[in-house]
Amino acid sequence: MRWLFNLSFRHKIPLWTSFLISLSILIVGAALMAKAYEDMKRAVVISADNLGHTLANTVAPTLLHDDVWRAFEIVRSPIRSETARTPVQVDAVVVLGRDKRIFVSSDPETLPMLSEAATLGDDWRQLTAHLDGYPENTWPLSLEPEDSSYLYLALPITDKDARLGHLVLRYAKSVFHPWFLSTIRQGLLLGLLVLAILLPINWYWGSRMASPLVDLAQRMGTLQNKPEPLPPELYPYKDELGQLFDAYDRMVLALREKTALESEVVRSERLAAIGQLTAGIAHEINNPLAGLITAVDTLKLRQDLDPKALRHLDLIDRGLMQIRDTVAALLVQTRVQARPLSQHDLDDVRTLIQPQVAKRRIVLEWSAAMPAELPAPASLVRQILINLLLNAVQAATEGGRVSLWLGQKADSDSCLSIVVRNDGQLLGEEQLAHLFEPFTSTRPGGHGLGLWVTYQIVTQLDGRIDASNRDNEVEFVVNLPLGDAPCNTASA
DSSP states (O other): HHHHSEEEHHHHHHHHHHHHHHHHHHHHHHHHHHHHHHHHHHHHHHHHHHHHHHHHHHHHHHHHTTOHHHHHHHHHHHHHGGGGGSSTOEEEEEEOOSSBBEEEHHHHHHHHTOOOOGOOOOHHHHHHHHOOOOOOOOOEEEEOOOOOEEEEEEEEEEEETEEEEEEEEEEEEGGGGHHHHHHHHHOOOOOOHHHHHHHHHHHHHHHHHHHHHHHHHHHHHHTTTTTOOOOGGGOOSHHHHHHHOOOHHHHHHHHHHHHHHHHHHHHHHHHHHHHHHHHHHHOOOOOOHHHHHHHHHHHHHSSSSHHHHHHHEEEEEEEEHHHHHHHHHHHSSSSOOOOEOOHHEEEEEEEEHHHHHTTTTEEEEEEOOOOOOEEEHHHHHHHHHHHHHHHHHHSOOOEEEEEEEEEEEOOOOTEEEEEEOSSSSOOOHHHHHHHSHHHHHHSTTOSSSHHHHHHHHHHTTTOOOEEEEEEEEEEEEEEEEEETTTOOOOOO
16 A cells, blocks of 8 residues: 555545545445435334324224224225335234234234234344333334344324223335435435546646645755756745745755855865966966067067068067966956057967867868957957967867957947857857866866966956857857947847
8 A cells, every 4th residue: 555655646636535535425425325214214103103093093992892803904904005005015013912912913824813922033022022111202112123124113002091002013124125225326326426526626626736746846856956946837826835835945046045155165266276376387487488588589689580580580479478468467457558459460360270270170260350450458369369269179070160250349349359159069058157167178188278268368358258059059259348448248
């Protein structure tokens, strides 16, 4: 039976309610049957009482004059009468004398004259025992012996307050059967009709009431993964069940806040550790970097350099300046002052990423021409472009496509917009949520610092960076303010 209790409430509530409905109908039906039986018995007693008084008054003179034949005709009349053939037809009529012997009976073969009634069986022995001392004001005497198939009704036969004997009417219980069976059929049909109406209603109502509980249980099982509050339309009422759902929603919100706080603490600790590491590395980088910048400046002062070597020295110089400004942006929480962005910077970026593009046979779609300089820190924008483009090249399918669009937003002249897209595997929700955290690379062997550095630079410049899946491609959108003018940093 344990399996029955282990069922889902979706089935348990309708089943138990159906069982209770059926049990209630059976109990009520049994009570009605018992009442119907008592009503039929009462009807028999009333009918027998009327018949008994008539016969007792009629047979009294024959008992006084010892007229057996006349008495026999009187007790046989209800048996012979066609009008007496009713559902409460009397089975036998017996006249007992003062000595409890049979004076006359309607069935002399089984109830012979002058026989002691007590010797005719347990029924008659019980009946005669009840006759003595029976209260006068409670006649007639109704007796239904145990394990007997008969019902007995006895009345005194009197003449001028003198008791001459007793009149006994015997009824077979079988006369109740047709009436009782008819009542049972009617009750059974009524019970089936009630069940046919109530059971579907109960199953629908029970399933509907259990559905919120089942949903709540399923959601409770996913609390450790990603808890979600219950939809308001699931159970809009404010009873105890509604209060339970409200408590669950409050628990989910508290759990979300706790999870977010824990994530923020972990992230802060991680960033603090990275900051300390970055500061140490930056210190070690800046010392030789200053020497390299000085050496390049010295070489550029020589007069014997050809134009090609001078162009390479300019490229090296801009690269060293980019490294210096990037390190400074990661260490200082202030805007880095640098030269404006020019077309040379975009050409440098394309030149620097070209080996990786050629190695993976990537089709590079480039749309980044600038008519003039833009008031954006060149070194930092270069670093943003290099990081995003190298990330896109590595994430794209070999022989696939990477595109870059750079320009001012159509709705704002104060914003510089950068859009980098690549084909390949799309990013999942979990990856998008932690994409700009350090050491969370989406590809094997990656360290995840490129996108984190990019995020830090964009944040330092009061800009915004967003990543999404669009048209079966991964898209990065960066919006940066130009100069000191404000910029709408909503994602493109």
